Amino acid sequence: MKNELKVYRAKHDLTQEELAKEIGVTRQTINALEAERYDPSLELAFQLALYFDCSIEDIFSYDGA
Secondary structure, eight states, X not given: OEEOHHHHHHHTTOOHHHHHHHHTSOHHHHHHHHTTSSOOOHXXXXXXXXXXXXXXXXXXXXXXX
């Protein structure tokens, strides 16, 4: 799954650690999401969208692979 998480995090001047603490996950989870090695649960996708005040589709897109 493609994502723009790193872009959103940079726009808000957050480190992976800071975002992880805000959302309630580990830094490794944020790193894996950004590297597209991990697809988020629906709950995590909603949490991120709510945090960044955008839609899930703004952050995540299905690449069809």
